[in-house]
Amino acid sequence: MSNEIETIKDPGLPAHVHRRADTDPKAAKKAERQVAILFLLSALGTVTLIGSYIFIPSDLFIFFPILGNTNAQQLFLGLGMAASLFFIGMGAIHWAKTLMPDEEVIIQRHEFRSPDEDREAFVATAKAGAAAAGLGRRSLIKRSLGLSLGLAGLSPLILLRDLGPLPKDELSKTSWKAGTRLITDPGDRPIRAEDLEVGAVAQTLPELPAGKERVLSDIGKDAVLLIRLRPQDFNLDAERLSWTHEGIIAFSKICSHMGCAVALYEQQTKHLLCPCHQSTFDVTRAAKVIFGPAARPLPQLAITVDSEGYLVAKQPFTEPVGPSFWERSS
Numbered sequence: 001m002s003n004e005i006e007t008i009k010d011p012g013l014p015a016h017v018h019r020r021a022d023t024d025p026k027a028a029k030k031a032e033r034q035v036a037i038l039f040l041l042s043a044l045g046t047v048t049l050i051g052s053y054i055f056i057p058s059d060l061f062i063f064f065p066i067l068g069n070t071n072a073q074q075l076f077l078g079l080g081m082a083a084s085l086f087f088i089g090m091g092a093i094h095w096a097k098t099l100m101p102d103e104e105v106i107i108q109r110h111e112f113r114s115p116d117e118d119r120e121a122f123v124a125t126a127k128a129g130a131a132a133a134g135l136g137r138r139s140l141i142k143r144s145l146g147l148s149l150g151l152a153g154l155s156p157l158i159l160l161r162d163l164g165p166l167p168k169d170e171l172s173k174t175s176w177k178a179g180t181r182l183i184t185d186p187g188d189r190p191i192r193a194e195d196l197e198v199g200a201v202a203q204t205l206p207e208l209p210a211g212k213e214r215v216l217s218d219i220g221k222d223a224v225l226l227i228r229l230r231p232q233d234f235n236l237d238a239e240r241l242s243w244t245h246e247g248i249i250a251f252s253k254i255c256s257h258m259g260c261a262v263a264l265y266e267q268q269t270k271h272l273l274c275p276c277h278q279s280t281f282d283v284t285r286a287a288k289v290i291f292g293p294a295a296r297p298l299p300q301l302a303i304t305v306d307s308e309g310y311l312v313a314k315q316p317f318t319e320p321v322g323p324s325f326w327e328r329s330s
């Protein structure tokens, strides 16, 4: 008995229908233009993406139907990227469906490794297919595809800009200086020691020089918690004790773990608690970490009072506030 598989004489396939572009040169030209337009729309999408990144301020908000108030840069980055990818895909599909070779071929089953002559034939067929796809002939498609792919490849490069500039000492500095008044947040009122009862907590910010606007990113570094204890409750060394005033102690409100606002104070235990990952700081021992993932105490701000009796910083923070960063030395 022979191992040869007999060819099925009539597998029941419908007759092959040729596309208009296969038989009508005008239809082929029209399809070529349609493909080129799709690739050009993709290029336009990429230009929109790059242009939005460079020219639209990152803090500009606009009204957009359905979405409401939306960040303009994010919106146009998204629209640009969507158009870039959508139209390049549409162009490729339309090209394949209308202009690329459309032949039905039947291949017989055979052992997995093709005979050498078949492999050579495959290479020859692939080359012929590439030639038949018309990249050489259809220069309009070739150029528009080149532009579209080139720009699409370029767009991730501009995102490298976000790696810079280096923050230099920005992460180590806050607005607190010697003599800066502590003011309530909200309210912007300077604070006297007698405004705080024992057990009270207040969130404060540094008073800014007249005419200076408070920047949102500065609030993330400047926020300070004031807590009043009885002076005998402290368990501090002489230097840290001298940073307090009549039982009032001040700490950065920014958690040394990952930068959340340390917002919960347990009056009975005198513990500050970070709600994000439950780091717990002992106020009586200069915010020493007694539980949780934070690696360092909350930085303490040295305070005193000015000639009018208002609480002021004695000096800037002596260490960076907030979470760790690469260049941090302590």
Ligand code: FES
Pocket (backbone or CB within 6 Å): 255, 256, 257, 258, 259, 260, 274, 275, 276, 277, 278, 279, 292, 293, 294
């Ligand atoms: Fe505070 Fe993680 S950010 S514990």
